[in-house]
Amino acid sequence: MSHDLNSDTMLKRSKLEETEMDITPMIDITFLLLIFFIVASKMDTPASAELPNAVASKPVMADKAIVINIYKEGDRVIVSAPVPGSSQPKVFSSDPDTQSTEITEFVNQFVQQDEKRQVLLQASGLVKHKDISRVGQAIGAVGTDSTKSIFIAIKQVPK
Secondary structure (H helix, E strand, O other), rough: OOHHHHHHHHHHHHHHHHHHOHHHHHHHHHHHHHHHHHHHOOOOOOOOOOOOOOOOOOOOOOOOOOOEEEEOOOOEEEEEOOOOOOOOEEOOOOOHHHHHHHHHHHHHHHEEEEOOOEEEEEOOOOOHHHHHHHHHHHHHOOHHHHHOOOOEEEEEEOO
């Protein structure tokens, strides 16, 4: 009898090991639920927050400010700045890291002469935010009161 008991246990054990669960219906249900929630959900409309009114404590005089120009020429983003006493503007490197260092040094040179000198960043409407932000961070690296608030002017480019 012990032989029969052992063979019955083997049969039960082999039946348990051979049974597999088919997960295909579960995958089908998951995809149906996913499709249902995608179709039934309502997309949020973009938040349209009211922008605060601009408050300027003092006007920005472009002829007395450090002016940095950003514009696109084909696929390249050109960053330049007029140099007082020179007819040719300073054109910064096209390499982003070198450009940031050059901009910081350029702004620092003029801020050393006059701490209250404002910085005006003029950008073409075609320039992407990341490029304006990168230049703004390079200006902010100077770390003086005049470079903590950068004035930005964007010119709309006709299509």
